[in-house]
Amino acid sequence: MRFIWKQFEDFTTAELYATLKLRFDVFILEQRCFYPELDDADQNARHLLLLEGDSMPPLAYLRVRDALDGLWIGRVVVHPDARGEKLGQKLMQKALDDLTGTNPGRPILLQAQAHLAGFYGGLGFKAISEVYDEDGIPHVDMRLESMPG
Numbered sequence: 001m002r003f004i005w006k007q008f009e010d011f012t013t014a015e016l017y018a019t020l021k022l023r024f025d026v027f028i029l030e031q032r033c034f035y036p037e038l039d040d041a042d043q044n045a046r047h048l049l050l051l052e053g054d055s056m057p058p059l060a061y062l063r064v065r066d067a068l069d070g071l072w073i074g075r076v077v078v079h080p081d082a083r084g085e086k087l088g089q090k091l092m093q094k095a096l097d098d099l100t101g102t103n104p105g106r107p108i109l110l111q112a113q114a115h116l117a118g119f120y121g122g123l124g125f126k127a128i129s130e131v132y133d134e135d136g137i138p139h140v141d142m143r144l145e146s147m148p149g
Helices: 013-030 087-102 114-121
Strands: 002-007 045-052 055-067 070-078 108-113 125-127 132-134 137-144
Touching: 002 087, 013 055, 013 070, 045 087, 055 087, 070 087, 087 108, 087 114, 108 114, 114 125, 114 137
Parallel strands: 070 108
Antiparallel strands: 002 045, 045 055, 055 070, 108 137, 125 137, 132 137
């Protein structure tokens, strides 16, 4: 397994299709949540993929958007066939290690599905909002307070 960071323009057509299909299959079909998955943010985001060799689709994926208030992690997804292997934790830890190393002092934020707040809490995130509805799914905003030691 290997991690790879990509800018939008670095994706091949096949890589982009496989990545967007994974997101669509999980966030739209599996979670039965109809929202604008293609939100015009991908073009200006960095994308982290966890791959088995060079094969697609990715085993796990996330994107990072740079905003005025910090770095926003989003679209965190693990392929259904790869769940139960702690790949989400490995993916997030790689992202946090890289982001804190290259952006010291910058806040790292995310909008977590509320049932995953404990998972993100284990990585050092703290809730900074009440639970709210986002497209029919309870969410909570979280911010990285400190890297767990």
